[in-house]
Amino acid sequence: METKEYNKQLGGKNNGFLHLFIYFLLMAALIFGMVANATYGRTGAVAIICVLLCLVGVIYPIGFFINKPNMSRVLTFFGKYNGTVRENGFFWMNPFYAKKRVSLRARNMNVPPIKVNDLNGSPIMIGLVLVWKITDTYKVSFDIDVDDVSIPEGQEKEAKASKTLNGYDNFVSVQSDAALRKVAGQYAYDNISHKEEITLRSGGDEINEKLEQELRHRLTIAGIEIVEARINYLAYAAEIASVMLRRQQADAIISAREKIVEGAVSMVDMALKKLDDEHIVALDDEKKAAMVSNLLVVLCADESASPVINTGTIYQ
Numbered sequence: 001m002e003t004k005e006y007n008k009q010l011g012g013k014n015n016g017f018l019h020l021f022i023y024f025l026l027m028a029a030l031i032f033g034m035v036a037n038a039t040y041g042r043t044g045a046v047a048i049i050c051v052l053l054c055l056v057g058v059i060y061p062i063g064f065f066i067n068k069p070n071m072s073r074v075l076t077f078f079g080k081y082n083g084t085v086r087e088n089g090f091f092w093m094n095p096f097y098a099k100k101r102v103s104l105r106a107r108n109m110n111v112p113p114i115k116v117n118d119l120n121g122s123p124i125m126i127g128l129v130l131v132w133k134i135t136d137t138y139k140v141s142f143d144i145d146v147d148d149v150s151i152p153e154g155q156e157k158e159a160k161a162s163k164t165l166n167g168y169d170n171f172v173s174v175q176s177d178a179a180l181r182k183v184a185g186q187y188a189y190d191n192i193s194h195k196e197e198i199t200l201r202s203g204g205d206e207i208n209e210k211l212e213q214e215l216r217h218r219l220t221i222a223g224i225e226i227v228e229a230r231i232n233y234l235a236y237a238a239e240i241a242s243v244m245l246r247r248q249q250a251d252a253i254i255s256a257r258e259k260i261v262e263g264a265v266s267m268v269d270m271a272l273k274k275l276d277d278e279h280i281v282a283l284d285d286e287k288k289a290a291m292v293s294n295l296l297v298v299l300c301a302d303e304s305a306s307p308v309i310n311t312g313t314i315y316q
Contacts, residue, residue, distance in 0.1 A: 003223070005138035008075055008083030016064055016090030023060050026053060062095035074100040074141045084137045100141060106133040106227055109169065111176050113233045118200065119188040126184050126200070127233035128211065130176055134168070136223025144171055144222045171222060176229075179214040183207070189236065200234055207231060260300055268295045 012018070030053035037046045066089070067073055073085040076098045085091070086104075093099070113127035134140050146167020190201045198206060208230040215226045236245075272288065275281055283291065 003136050003138060005136050006083055008085045010085065010087055010091055014091045014093055016092045019092035026056055029053060030057060059095050063092045065099050066090050070105045072102045072104055072137050074102055074137050081138065102134060102137045102140060104134055106131055109172060111173065114177060114180065115237055116181050116184045118184060119186060122189055123237035123239065124189050125235045125237055126180060126231060128176065128180055128229060129232045130229050131227040132172060132224050133227060134223060135225045139221065139223030146171065172224065175218040176215060179211060179218055183211050183214055264296055264300050268292050271295065
């Protein structure tokens, strides 16, 4: 998306230390004029000069500002955008420039878990952690409104100093909530019977990438870049958590039973072949069926088998 931001180039004429020296000279001239006016009597010209120097002494310091690393100043001149200062250092500019401070540093946001419905309509709780930063100072300053921010009761003093930051956080939080709801509704929470399908529980990096794309699409208008977005909380909602837990336990038991039966059949087949190949004993079909039954009971039982020793013949 096209941007209207451009960097304001500052030269030697904007050096803050140079203008600080000029300011001290003006203040020295003001003091000298006031002393001369009081010593040699009041004269109109000296009085006018002193008044002008007083006005300059009040207005001149407004032009000083310090720009730290990963900070910027958005300049406006009576409502007209006049560029963005990204250089670091101590500067002086026209005192009538409004110099809005915009941080370019990365910020963390932990979006609390929200209740949404997944693809199957099951209520789930899902939350995300987000790392974002401002890349376009024009868009973030003029394309979104950050002034209408509710301040919690009892925190007016602290929140007033960082109202703009809270506004950015509020905008990002609302858009993150909407993006999370959309992505969560496109996938099922879990689907053990169809393991080839991507789910919220097993999707991992692919789900996080989908979430990042959705957030980038929503936050581009504000000049905000998504550094990283990932799901950090995922669970069934409380009203169905116990039911789904039993379902997961049942699926796990079935999967375990399938493995046990598969292994037991393989062991029985191996035992019969071993007995037949080494001619240890000759068994007819009836005895083989009884042996298979006994081995399967022993191998598939939940508890250890208690064998009964036959002291007679195999026909007793």
